[in-house]
Amino acid sequence: MGDQAQLLPGTLDLLILRAVSLGPLHGYGILLRIGQISDNALLIEQGALYPGLFRLVRQGLLKTKWGTSENNRRAKFYELTTAGRKRLREETDNWNRLATAIGAALSARPEEV
Amino acid sequence: MNLLASLRFRLAALFQRSQMSAEMEEELRSHIQLRADDLERSGLPRAEAERRARLEFGPPQAIKEDCQEAAGGTFIESLLQDLRYAFRVLRKSPAFTVVSVLTLAFAIGANAVVFAALNAVIVRPLNVPRPESLYSIHRIDDNSAGQSYPNYVDLRDRNRSFEDLAAYSFINAGLDTGENLARVWGMATSGNYFDVLGIQPHIGRFFHSSDEHGANSAPYIVLSHSYWHANFHEDPGVVGRTVLLNKHPFTIIGVTPPGFRGTLLFFSGEIFVPMVNLEQLEGVSFLNARGNRSLFMTLGHLKSGVTPAQAAADINSVSKYLESTYPKDYRHLALGLARPGLYGDYMGRPVRAFLSALMLLSALILIAACANLGSLFAARATDRSREVALRLALGAGRLRILRQLFTEAIVIALAGGALGLWGSVLLLDWLSKWQPFSRFPINLPVTPDANVYLVALLLAIASGLLFGAVPVRQVLHTDPYDIVKSGGRLTTASRITLRDVLVVAQIAICAVLVTSSIVAVRGLVRSMHSNFGFEPRNTMLVSMVLGMAGYSGEAIPTVQKRMFDAMQTIPAVTSVGMIDSAPLTMGDVNAALAFKDDTIDLRPANSTATAVMFKVAPGYFHAANTALLSGRDLTWHDDSHSPTVAVVNQEFARRLFGAATNSLDRYFKMRDGTRVKVVGIVEDGKYGNLTEKQKPAMFLALMQSPSADTVLVVRSAVDPQQLAAAIRSKLHDVDPGLPSFIQTWDQALSLPLFPMRVATASLGVLGVIGAMLSITGIFGIAAYSVSKRMKELGIRMALGAQSKEVLQAALGRAFKLLAFGSLAGMVLGLLATKVLAFIVYLATPRDPLVLAGVVVSMALLGLLATWIPAQRALSIDPLNLLREE
Numbered sequence: 001m002g003d004q005a006q007l008l009p010g011t012l013d014l015l016i017l018r019a020v021s022l023g024p025l026h027g028y029g030i031l032l033r034i035g036q037i038s039d040n041a042l043l044i045e046q047g048a049l050y051p052g053l054f055r056l057v058r059q060g061l062l063k064t065k066w067g068t069s070e071n072n073r074r075a076k077f078y079e080l081t082t083a084g085r086k087r088l089r090e091e092t093d094n095w096n097r098l099a100t101a102i103g104a105a106l107s108a109r110p111e112e113v
Numbered sequence: 114m115n116l117l118a119s120l121r122f123r124l125a126a127l128f129q130r131s132q133m134s135a136e137m138e139e140e141l142r143s144h145i146q147l148r149a150d151d152l153e154r155s156g157l158p159r160a161e162a163e164r165r166a167r168l169e170f171g172p173p174q175a176i177k178e179d180c181q182e183a184a185g186g187t188f189i190e191s192l193l194q195d196l197r198y199a200f201r202v203l204r205k206s207p208a209f210t211v212v213s214v215l216t217l218a219f220a221i222g223a224n225a226v227v228f229a230a231l232n233a234v235i236v237r238p239l240n241v242p243r244p245e246s247l248y249s250i251h252r253i254d255d256n257s258a259g260q261s262y263p264n265y266v267d268l269r270d271r272n273r274s275f276e277d278l279a280a281y282s283f284i285n286a287g288l289d290t291g292e293n294l295a296r297v298w299g300m301a302t303s304g305n306y307f308d309v310l311g312i313q314p315h316i317g318r319f320f321h322s323s324d325e326h327g328a329n330s331a332p333y334i335v336l337s338h339s340y341w342h343a344n345f346h347e348d349p350g351v352v353g354r355t356v357l358l359n360k361h362p363f364t365i366i367g368v369t370p371p372g373f374r375g376t377l378l379f380f381s382g383e384i385f386v387p388m389v390n391l392e393q394l395e396g397v398s399f400l401n402a403r404g405n406r407s408l409f410m411t412l413g414h415l416k417s418g419v420t421p422a423q424a425a426a427d428i429n430s431v432s433k434y435l436e437s438t439y440p441k442d443y444r445h446l447a448l449g450l451a452r453p454g455l456y457g458d459y460m461g462r463p464v465r466a467f468l469s470a471l472m473l474l475s476a477l478i479l480i481a482a483c484a485n486l487g488s489l490f491a492a493r494a495t496d497r498s499r500e501v502a503l504r505l506a507l508g509a510g511r512l513r514i515l516r517q518l519f520t521e522a523i524v525i526a527l528a529g530g531a532l533g534l535w536g537s538v539l540l541l542d543w544l545s546k547w548q549p550f551s552r553f554p555i556n557l558p559v560t561p562d563a564n565v566y567l568v569a570l571l572l573a574i575a576s577g578l579l580f581g582a583v584p585v586r587q588v589l590h591t592d593p594y595d596i597v598k599s600g601g602r603l604t605t606a607s608r609i610t611l612r613d614v615l616v617v618a619q620i621a622i623c624a625v626l627v628t629s630s631i632v633a634v635r636g637l638v639r640s641m642h643s644n645f646g647f648e649p650r651n652t653m654l655v656s657m658v659l660g661m662a663g664y665s666g667e668a669i670p671t672v673q674k675r676m677f678d679a680m681q682t683i684p685a686v687t688s689v690g691m692i693d694s695a696p697l698t699m700g701d702v703n704a705a706l707a708f709k710d711d712t713i714d715l716r717p718a719n720s721t722a723t724a725v726m727f728k729v730a731p732g733y734f735h736a737a738n739t740a741l742l743s744g745r746d747l748t749w750h751d752d753s754h755s756p757t758v759a760v761v762n763q764e765f766a767r768r769l770f771g772a773a774t775n776s777l778d779r780y781f782k783m784r785d786g787t788r789v790k791v792v793g794i795v796e797d798g799k800y801g802n803l804t805e806k807q808k809p810a811m812f813l814a815l816m817q818s819p820s821a822d823t824v825l826v827v828r829s830a831v832d833p834q835q836l837a838a839a840i841r842s843k844l845h846d847v848d849p850g851l852p853s854f855i856q857t858w859d860q861a862l863s864l865p866l867f868p869m870r871v872a873t874a875s876l877g878v879l880g881v882i883g884a885m886l887s888i889t890g891i892f893g894i895a896a897y898s899v900s901k902r903m904k905e906l907g908i909r910m911a912l913g914a915q916s917k918e919v920l921q922a923a924l925g926r927a928f929k930l931l932a933f934g935s936l937a938g939m940v941l942g943l944l945a946t947k948v949l950a951f952i953v954y955l956a957t958p959r960d961p962l963v964l965a966g967v968v969v970s971m972a973l974l975g976l977l978a979t980w981i982p983a984q985r986a987l988s989i990d991p992l993n994l995l996r997e998e
Contacts, residue, residue, distance in 0.1 A: 026143070026144075026147070027140065027144050028143075028144045028147040028148055029147075045171060046144070046148070046169050046170045046171065047170050047171030047172070047173075047175075047176040048171070048176075050137075050140070050141065050144075050176060050179070050180050050183075051176070051179040051180050051182070051183040052183070054180045054183040054184040055183040055184075057184070058183065058184055069143075069147060071147075071150055073143055073146055073147060073150070074139070074143060075140070075143045075144075075147065076136075076139075076140045076143070
């Protein structure tokens with residue numbers, strides 16, 4: 001697990017939104033999905049996920065509904081609201097811009113300065 | 114999220130709390146199960162898988178709390194938690210709780226009462242529509258608002274600034290309903306009075322300008338709602354009834370609405386009659402007497418857009434016109450606008466000054482109480498430093514601990530505030546119903562309103578935050594490891610601590626209060642025993658208005674003489690006098706212009722003095738015990754057939770003739786040209802009120818200038834109360850139908866003494882509260898310093914220290930603070946009492962007795978407060994103490 005990256009502050013919300021955007025998921029499912037889409041490069045403490053989920057529900061970006069998991073356990077499923085979808089788009093754009101900019105800055109060579 | 118939505122969310126979260134919390138648990142459990150399923154699938158046994166899953170998940174309680182916080186229910190929840198904790202802690206130290214709640218209750222109660230008075234008198238205007246544009250016209254030099262009727266009519270018709278002008282004066286008449294004859298106080302008003310104010314009748318109708326057709330043309334009565342309620346039991350049938358007012362038939366036409374109390378704050382008339390009928394009631398014609406300023410006040414609403422300054426300029430130009438047109442009867446003196454409720458600045462200024470001073474003092478009390486509680490809280494925080502340190506060590510946030518302390522402070526503050534407000538509402542209700550004088554419809558309408566409740570609540574919260582903030586620094590600087598290690602005493606490094614400053618401030622404030630109340634009480638006592646120019650003790654005053662029984666003209670002197678003689682026949686009566694209005698009983702005295710004998714042009718501007726004018730029968734000076742310095746008393750022969758004579762006071766003689774000595778048998782002139790010969794000189798006295806400057810006074814012969822107002826002065830060797838029955842029966846023999854009012858002169862003095870008594874009583878109460886606060890404050894610091902230094906004192910004693918040294922070590926600081934605070938407070942208090950001189954006659958701080966009184970009181974308070982701690986310090990048994998450790 002040593003080569004897993006630390007999560008930047010503020011990025012957990014974005015990851016949750018992204019994970020849920022592919023279809024309704026329960027909490028544990030979200031963790032798995034984040035692991036899957038990031039090639040297990042990002043580490044999220046299991047307990048730390050839930051306050052984030054509740055915050056997003058409170059902000060009206062996620063809605064919840066109880067259902068049954070694939071192995072027949074009762075679980076709470078999260079999915080995006082319209083506001084959540086919009087927020088995901090904005091945050092993704094922001095992130096891409098920021099990432100491009102930082103990437104450019106870090107890869108700049110002396111002669112290009 | 115906006116505030117409202119956020120609040121709604123939080124409340125909803127609170128109510129769904131248990132449901133949410135169950136759901137949350139289920140969700141977290143389900144997560145662990147799902148994780149365990151995965152782990153099991155990878156080959157772990159089920160039990161091991163579940164254990165691992167729980168471990169990976171983290172501490173469930175903390176996560177649940179984080180979730181609750183994220184979901185938004187936590188603020189109110191932790192508030193409830195804090196409250197529960199605060200109640201538990203406070204219940205554990207009942208003495209502390211009771212003392213702090215009571216301290217605050219007194220402080221906030223005092224503030225609520227004073228603010229309610231301020232609110233009623235200054236903030237809350239008269240209960241009439243559009244009070245903000247209602248002004249009365251006052252003379253600038255002496256604030257008087259009196260006008261003659263013709264001048265009022267000219268002012269009303271010639272000004273361009275007022276919508277309309279109304280006028281009123283007072284009447285005291287006998288109202289005969291056919292069933293009983295009662296004295297009533299009322300307002301004689303201009304016909305437009307109710308229309309100017311914009312008041313609508315409760316039932317019936319009001320009179321209007323259109324009802325006035327010259328003298329005695331409008332015999333109508335409007336009853337005030339409270340009089341209607343009290344005497345007619347709200348019977349709507351009274352409208353249209355004819356009653357006798359001073360034996361003249363008047364018709365009751367309407368009742369005022371319940372909230373209307375007239376246009377003078379402290380005086381609510383029982384009836385209203387048109388001014389044009391005053392002649393009939395009082396037997397004096399004034400409708401055409403331009404020189405007779407018998408109207409009490411003129412008032413009206415400014416037209417919209419007119420400023421008070423513009424209106425004043427306008428009114429003054431009318432006044433100048435009047436002077437140029439009627440030079441013999443009118444002298445222009447600058448006029449200004451003022452608020453009618455307290456008779457402009459005349460009552461307004463001292464009342465405002467006094468109430469503001471009182472408000473300041475009670476604010477000081479509250480600050481002192483906060484200082485007191487602040488140091489108590491700081492001491493408690495120190496004693497609880499172990500608890501605080503433990504909680505910090507266990508991971509509680511400092512903010513959370515502070516919030517806890519503040520919750521305790523606010524709980525105490527709100528409890529104290531509620532208790533104080535409750536007490537003050539009781540007191541205010543009683544005050545509002547209180548009629549200090551049986552003779553006049555005077556009362557203090559100080560019922561609390563929403564403003565008062567709001568202020569009390571705000572004060573409570575503010576003071577809670579204030580004294581709750583005192584230990585903040587201490588908590589923020591607590592180092593848990595140090596305290597847990599060292600066994601729990603916070604030591605303050607600085608030599609002068611915040612608590613010392615608080616205690617000094619509080620003692621200073623209390624000393625201010627104690628000083629001002631001693632000054633006030635001393636002033637009151639001194640003025641009760643000062644020389645009024647007469648001797649009120651052992652004297653009965655019998656007041657009558659002969660017009661009430663229908664007497665007028667020649668009948669008046671005849672019946673007066675009969676009553677006078679009847680009084681002489683009562684055994685135990687030593688002397689009898691008669692005067693139109695006894696000095697220092699009405700608050701208002703008749704005045705007349707006096708001219709030098711050689712003045713030809715008797716216009717007001719040429720007068721030498723405005724003198725207080727009394728009309729007395731022979732024997733008055735003897736009965737009143739007023740010293741006749743030279744010349745003779747009036748006699749029964751000084752009647753309409755002999756030259757007009759007067760007895761004057763020394764001040765009058767000085768003003769008119771330069772010196773009292775050569776004034777006998779000299780003449781002065783009245784405004785109507787009558788030459789009056791001075792036949793006697795009496796000592797100076799007080800006539801209208803106690804704080805007045807020495808006024809010149811003339812005493813005319815009652816037989817030469819008759820008056821229907823009559824006061825019999827009956828002096829006896831025995832307690833005058835015993836005479837009341839005899840007086841009443843003798844008067845009944847003379848005329849059974851004449852209403853009279855009998856009281857001792859001492860009782861009658863309560864009117865001029867009233868402001869002083871109120872001032873002294875309120876300052877006395879504040880002083881007592883202040884003294885209590887300083888006792889608890891000093892006690893607090895002394896007891897605390899003793900308990901903190903037990904060990905040290907024990908060691909000192911073990912090493913052979915004497916009691917004196919122990920006491921010095923234990924209480925020296927408390928005493929130093931006490932001395933310092935008292936000194937500061939005394940200096941401030943002496944400065945503050947300058948305000949008092951407005952109200953309390955002879956209130957001067959430059960009085961050795963006052964200074965001594967303050968020093969002794971503060972020292973006594975200090976002794977009282979340190980007694981128990983001192984006993985405790987002296988009873989330390991070093992052996993026991995050392996063994997304990």
